[in-house]
Amino acid sequence: MRRFEDCSVSIIIPVRDEWVLTRECVVRILQHTKCRQVQIILINNGSQENPPPFLLKHGSITWIHNPWNRGFASATNQGLRIATGDYLVCLNNDTRPGPHWLAQMIHVLQASSQCGMVGPVSNRVIPEQKIPVPSFHSKADIDTFTKEYNHTDSSKWRKSIRLSGFCLVFPRSIYEEIGEMDERYGLGTYEDDDYSYRVRKAGYYCMVAGDTYLHHYGSQSFQKRPYQEFKKLLKQNRAYFIRKWGISPPGERKGE
């Protein structure tokens, strides 16, 4: 098994404004990702505000600037195309990575060649990956919880029918075999169900790294429009999934 310190990773983060959160996410990645090479790819997806100089000038960041919002799958694909890492991470900008976050997830992938994709547990995520967390009153609280939680424990790993797109980790070989995310999900939603399904259809497992907590603030990007509009997006993309695969999105529960 290759040591995490010897791996190279590419972390792909589509961003649309929310630069404060993005900066926090990037700083935490740099702080807690100790491997041979960390390539952070920020896809500025038609932001109205300019990115802060700290991010613009940072040597570890590769930038893609889109003049308009190309949607989540399309922006992620742009990042995947230029990613050079052995392991690829699709990450939301509203997350707060902590100690061992990526080393532990890559450990899950390395433990079995049949494991195609892995995701962490979190506070705001689909039920398969959700864990109860205490009330956090500060970032220090989040960090304390994350630090205490993130200890390698393979008994907490479990197979899952799907993984949430807020953090997906897979080896380059999986990307080469499965391909890009489907851009017909437009602005976003259900492209992660689609990718999970494709990974499993190709004969691999999707795994939840139950020993790895990644805090998720929960995106604001869809909440700028009335909820009715978001519901339409969900309805349309769910219908597309069903047309495409001939089944309901696996794992979905009543009321989702």
Added chain:
Amino acid sequence: MISSGRRRFWIATHEEWIRPSLKSEFFSYMGDIFRNSNCKLVCFTNKRSNQKQNIQYIPLAQSGRLWKEAHAVLTFASPSTSMKGVHSKSLLHGIPVITDDEGDHGYYVNHLYTGYIVDLRKWRENLVSAVEMMVKEPSVWLTMRANAKRMGKVYWGNWDEEV
């Protein structure tokens, strides 16, 4: 009433793209919401209709103008009418589409991405939301336009393999 200020905004439709059961109510409503604005509904038809302010009827012989001049295309056809050709052509021309979600109407248009999907049960409110979004937030319209063109190019003639 929707106002586009100084910005001219054309929404194009066609006599066959609006279901008969909705036609008269639809044109009357569009005339009302566009009154005293720079928005205009342009309908390509050979039928003679009463002219209303902000609704223009153009003979079908000139329908080529639609793809050159429209800012958005609007279709509320019967569920049994496939809009595949119209919608994909519209996307290819970079024209966002406002349509309903019946039949295949919502297959080629992504809500808030390459157009706007109207819930027919609330078509009046939804139409206002769609047009207001495109008119009052030019960046939204430009984004839809850019995505429409890109998706049209990527998937033109290729939709069936994917859907």
